Amino acid sequence: MRLPVKLLATAAAMALSVSLAPAQQAPIKIGAVLSATGGASFLGDPEKRTLEMFVADINAKGGINGRKVEAIIYDDASNPNNARTFATRLIEQDKVDALLAGSTTASAMAMIPLAEEAEIPMINFAGAVQAAFPAKKWNFKTPHTDLMACEKIFEDMKKRGFSKIAMISGADAFGKSMRDQCLTVNKKYGIEILHEETYQPADNDMTAQLTNIKNKAGVQAVINPGFGQGPAIVTRNYKQLSVPFPLYQSHGVGTKQFIELATPAAAEGVRLPAAALLVADKLPDGDPQKKVVMAYKTAYEAKTGQPVSTFGGHMYDGLMILVEAMKRAGGPDKAKVRDEIEKTKGFIGTGGVVNMSPTDHMGLDLTAFRMLEIKNGDWTLVN
Structure with a gap:
C-alpha cells in the first residue's frame, strides 16, 4: 500500500528529528x-573528588543551558609525561570541549603547549607563576602564584621585624620556581x-641542611618553598633540632594532611599564606568569601x-568559572568560551575574588591570600 505524500513527509521529518536528537x-x-x-x-585527589561532585550537581540541576556535562578524567600518577599523553588523548580522541588539568607545575607546563596548539580552553591548578604569566591565549589558572606567596610572607616578616633569613627549597619544579621568585x-x-x-x-631527612641553617649567624626566620612530603619532613626535623627561628611554609601545604604528616607538635607556630577556605568558619560574617567557602x-x-584543602577549592573555582563562561557563550564553542573566561569579573571563589583580563589569566591580587598560623593542630588567622 502506498502511503500519502503528506504522511511520508511527516514520517521523514520525524525520523530526521529522531536522528538529530542525540547530536x-x-x-x-x-x-x-x-x-x-x-x-x-x-593535590589531585581532592581536585578529582570536587570535579565529580559538582559535575553531578550541575547535571542534577539541568546541566549547562540544558545540556548534560560529561567529565572525562585521567590520572597522571604525578608524572608530567603521563599528563602530556593523557592531554593529547583528551584533545585528539575524546574531543573534549575544555580542559581542567595540571595538579602540579610540571604537569601543567607539559600540557599548556598542547592546549595552545589545539586552541582549546584550559584552566590549570599549578602553583608557579609561569603557569599563567606571561598570559597565553588559551591557558588560565586558579591558584595563587608562588610570587604572591613570597610577597605575602615577606610582608609578614617585615611586620615582625625580620630582615635576615635563610631558605631551604625543594628541587621540584614548584620549589625551584618559588625560590627564584622570592629572589626577585x-x-x-x-x-x-x-x-x-x-x-x-625523595629525600626523607633534612637534618644536615637544617643544621647548617641553625648554625648560620644572623638568621632570624626561615622559608621553605616546596610541596609534597618534603615540607612535612622539614617541619619535623626543624622541631627535632630545636631550630630557634620562625618557620614559614608555602601555599603548597594548604591541607590538613600536611599537619598530620608533620605532626601537630612540630607544626605548631608554622606560618603560611593560604586561601580563605582553610579558615572558612573563622572568617567574619561580613567577609565576601564566607558564604562561598562555607x-x-x-x-x-x-x-x-x-x-577540605585549598587544592579541591582550586578545582571548584576552575569548574565554576568554566561553567559560567559556557553559559554566557551559549554553549561549548571553544573560541567563545575562551573569550568569556577572559572576561570573568567579580567571581567570588574559594581562592579569592577573580578579575581576569587579556594580560592576567588568573585574576587574583595579594588580598586573596590570608596569612595563617598553625595552632593546636589547626589553622588560625594572623591579624
Missing part, C-alpha cells in the same frame, strides 16, 4: 588530567637572604568525610 543533546565534554595518585595525590622581590621588602639549602623530592566546605566534607 543536539550530546553532552558537553570536560577533560581533566589530575594527579589522583602518586606523590602529588594530596626580597629586596623590595628589605629582606636579606643569608643562606640557602635544597633537598630532593558552602563548599560543608558539601565537600559531607560527601567525602575528609577535611
